[in-house]
Amino acid sequence: MCGVVGLVSKNEVSPSLYEALTVIQHRGQDAAGISTLEEGRLHTRKQIGLVRDVFREKHIDELKGQIGIGHVRYPTAGGASREYSQPLYVNSPYGISISHNGNLVNTEELAKELNKVNYRHLNTSSDSEVILNVFAHELQKAGSFNPSPDQIFTAVEKTHLRLKGAYSVLFMISGVGLVAIRDPKGIRPLILGKKDNDLIGSDYMIASESPALSALEFEIEGDLKPGEAVFITPEGELHRKVCHNKPSKNPCIFEYVYLARPDAVIDGISVMRSRLRMGQKLGKKILETYPNHDIDAVIPIPESSTSSAIEVAKTLNVNYREGFVKNRYIGRTFIMPKQELRKKSVRRKLNPIPFEFKDKNVLLVDDSIVRGTTSREIVEMARSVGAKKVYFASAAPPIRFQNVYGIDMAATAELIAHQRSEEQIAEFIGADWLIYQNLEDLIESAQVGNPEIEKFETSVFDGKYICGSVTKDYLTNLESDRKDSSKKV
Numbered sequence: 443m444c445g446v447v448g449l450v451s452k453n454e455v456s457p458s459l460y461e462a463l464t465v466i467q468h469r470g471q472d473a474a475g476i477s478t479l480e481e482g483r484l485h486t487r488k489q490i491g492l493v494r495d496v497f498r499e500k501h502i503d504e505l506k507g508q509i510g511i512g513h514v515r516y517p518t519a520g521g522a523s524r525e526y527s528q529p530l531y532v533n534s535p536y537g538i539s540i541s542h543n544g545n546l547v548n549t550e551e552l553a554k555e556l557n558k559v560n561y562r563h564l565n566t567s568s569d570s571e572v573i574l575n576v577f578a579h580e581l582q583k584a585g586s587f588n589p590s591p592d593q594i595f596t597a598v599e600k601t602h603l604r605l606k607g608a609y610s611v612l613f614m615i616s617g618v619g620l621v622a623i624r625d626p627k628g629i630r631p632l633i634l635g636k637k638d639n640d641l642i643g644s645d646y647m648i649a650s651e652s653p654a655l656s657a658l659e660f661e662i663e664g665d666l667k668p669g670e671a672v673f674i675t676p677e678g679e680l681h682r683k684v685c686h687n688k689p690s691k692n693p694c695i696f697e698y699v700y701l702a703r704p705d706a707v708i709d710g711i712s713v714m715r716s717r718l719r720m721g722q723k724l725g726k727k728i729l730e731t732y733p734n735h736d737i738d739a740v741i742p743i744p745e746s747s748t749s750s751a752i753e754v755a756k757t758l759n760v761n762y763r764e765g766f767v768k769n770r771y772i773g774r775t776f777i778m779p780k781q782e783l784r785k786k787s788v789r790r791k792l793n794p795i796p797f798e799f800k801d802k803n804v805l806l807v808d809d810s811i812v813r814g815t816t817s818r819e820i821v822e823m824a825r826s827v828g829a830k831k832v833y834f835a836s837a838a839p840p841i842r843f844q845n846v847y848g849i850d851m852a853a854t855a856e857l858i859a860h861q862r863s864e865e866q867i868a869e870f871i872g873a874d875w876l877i878y879q880n881l882e883d884l885i886e887s888a889q890v891g892n893p894e895i896e897k898f899e900t901s902v903f904d905g906k907y908i909c910g911s912v913t914k915d916y917l918t919n920l921e922s923d924r925k926d927s928s929k930k931v
Contacts, residue, residue, distance in 0.1 A: 443701050443849050444528075445469030445514040446541040446632075447654055448612040448620050450674045451645040456505035459512040462647070462654040463493045468703060469543070469650060470514035473527035477539045478507030482616050484537060488513075488527040509620055509676055511612045513541040516850070529614070530571050532562075535582040537616035542570040543650055544609035544630040544848040547912050552576060552604060573611060577601045581615075589618060591673050591681040598623050598671040599685040606909060608694070608847035608899075610666075612648060619675040622648045626686040627909045628668030629694050629847050629899045631708045635660030643678040651706040665709050667691075692908055695898040696849060698888045699838045700746050700809045711891030714749055717809075719887035720837045721750035724807075724879050725757025728835060731877060736803050737833060741765035743808040743820060744792070750837040751807035758805075765798035765824075788819040800828030806873075810838035812851050814858030817871040825872070834873040839881045840864070843905040844920055846912055851902070853921045 445466035449455040459476050467474075474496040475488025485505045489496045493514065513528035529539040546552070546569040553572055556562045562575045580600040584593040598621070608629035613621040624632045635655030637645045647660050655662060666672060669686030693709045694701075704714040728735065739761045742751035745768065755762035772791040798804075804824060811817050817834060824832045840859030845851055854860050858867055868876035881903050889895060901907050 443469050443516050444541075444543040445650045445654075446511070446543050446610060446612050447513075447647065447649040448511040448541070448614065448622060449645065449647045450509045450620050450676065450678055452508060452639045452643060452678070453645075454506065455508055455510040456502045458647075458658050459505075459510050460493065460497055460502055461658060462649055463512045463514055465654040465657045466649065466651055466703075467493055467514055469701065470516035473515040473524070474513065475515075475527050475529055475541075476505055476510060476512040477529040477531070477614060478505045478510035479614060479616055480507035482537075484531065484539065484616065486529065486531070486539075488524065488529065490524055490527065509614060511539060511541045511614045511620070525566055526568055528570060530568070530574055532574055532578050535578060536618055538574060538578050538581075539614040540570055540574040540577075541612045542573055542609060543632075544607060544611075544625065545569060545846060545850075546572060546605055546607035546609065547846050547907075547909075547916060548606040555604075569607075573601075573605060573609060574613075576604050577611075577613060580604075591683075594618075594621060594673045594681075595671055595683045595685050602626055602669060602686050606911060608909070610650065617676075619673060620646075620648070621674075622666060622672040623685070624666040624668060624670055625909075626669035626689045627899070628689070628691040628709070629909070631693065631697060631702070632666045633708075634663040634666060634672060636663050637661065639678075644680075646674050646678065646680060648672065651702055651708070653703050653705050656705075662707075690897070691895055692897050692899045693895065694847065694849075695884065695888055695900050696810075696838075696845070696902060699884070701849070704746070704749060709892055709895060711888055711895075716888045716891055717746075717749035717837070718753050719890060720879060720884060721753025721807075722757055723883035723887055724750060724835055724837055724877075725754040727880065727883070728754070728758060728805075728877055732875070735833075736831070737805045738802040739763040739765070739798065740805045740807060741798065741824075743806060744768040747807050747809040747837060750809065754805070754807055754835065760805075763798050765795050765804065766792045766820075767795060768792055788816050789823075792820065792823065794823045794827045796827040799824050801830055802828075803831040803833070804829050805833045805835055807835045807837065809836070810841060811836050811858060811867070811871070811878075812841055813856050814867060814871050817858075817873075821872040831874045832872070834868070834871060834876045836876075836878045837884075839878050839884060839903045840867075841902045843902055844917060845902045846907060846916075846920065847899060847901070847909075849902070854917075855921065 669689035
């Protein structure tokens with residue numbers, strides 16, 4: 443769940459890249475970085491921290507150039523380290539930088555192949571560095587000082603054949619231009635925008651989410667298709683091609699549940715409208731399950747569940763109340779690396795409004811339940827300020843399986859829904875009862891926005907991995923890496 447942005451302009455790009463990264467800051471709070479090119483010279487600034495902390499005015503001034511890429515990163519098993527911050531760089535051929543969102547499932551296999559067959563050195567265990575070197579190797583085969591669009595697309599096609607997993611990637615190639623690619627299954631998002639420039643020609647921006655484009659007044663040109671590559675020259679010439687013979691669109695449904703901003707539109711689907719539909723579906727299920735409920739108020743866990751909670755309240759015909767005040771200066775607890783940090787952060791992030799709870803039966807609505815510990819803290823807070831009964835509803839189905847395509851949410855053993863019933867989960871979080879969204883209802887909530895999408899990536903709910911050879915050994919190793927005890931802070 444990282445965020446990427448790239449820009450080719452007739453003006454200096456670093457101020458716009460900075461602004462765009464602040465818009466997609468929610469996709470990664472561990473580190474931020476920007477690389478720009480100025481007449482063949484690479485300028486880079488990257489560091490651990492939020493965008494606003496990593497960059498000062500002097501850094502923006504030093505990041506000269508009319509082409510650049512940016513990245514925001516969230517914690518993974520590697521912990522918070524500058525060496526994992528992006529963009530990453532390799533000097534051959536040409537000088538290529540990368541910003542990557544997603545995850546490969548054949549990183550180890552490719553790393554050995556790159557070392558023993560392609561004679562390329564890797565300095566980290568990052569799959570982003572693997573992608574960078576695979577593409578660099580394939581592009582080097584072109585043997586051209588100034589590769590043509592066709593040679594770029596051939597390199598992308600060969601790269602797709604070697605990579606297994608989910609990836610939305612930006613490559614900045616010195617003297618050549620900007621290349622964007624999306625994996626052949628279309629799991630992770632990537633969208634193109636265009637702005638007419640008074641200095642003749644057009645500026646182009648590519649980002650993980652549409653709000654980054656809209657905030658800088660770019661017109662949306664559309665999402666990259668699965669397997670598609672976009673190549674933009676430094677002069678602003680745009681070339682596009684699908685570089686895979688069997689692409690299929692399978693967007694990650696968790697983007698609509700939690701990851702993306704509510705004002706984002708991904709693959710033609712409004713995130714906000716999909717969340718409203720989730721609330722309607724969830725409300726109907728509650729009525730069917732508890733027709734004689736005694737709920738006095740529906741209260742969202744801010745903020746990604748707010749839209750769904752509004753529709754739940756409407757469907758149940760009960761009051762919608764905002765019972766928690768959110769401290770907006772605390773990061774997203776979901777992506778914090780260790781349980782102690784997440785637990786402390788919940789109490790600092792949310793403060794209950796006592797009169798909204800006192801002597802009431804409240805239904806708390808959250809977008810999802812991952813480890814369950816955050817939900818338990820919130821239920822305890824509601825009871826501590828006088829709630830008589832506390833019910834809990836999740837706008838997403840039970841999360842029972844690891845995500846292998848770019849969301850480092852938890853080890854399977856740490857997922858509260860893994861091998862537990864709803865009654866057991868309700869007891870763990872301290873709720874009087876708990877209800878989850880049905881998977882088919884979740885899929886329909888998103889699919890209504892774009893009926894052309896026949897299938898979504900839903901592995902965290904059903905354990906069905908749609909691309910790559912996700913073996914038992916791979917999942918076992920991932921399980922070990924993702925345990926809180928394995929993470930560094």
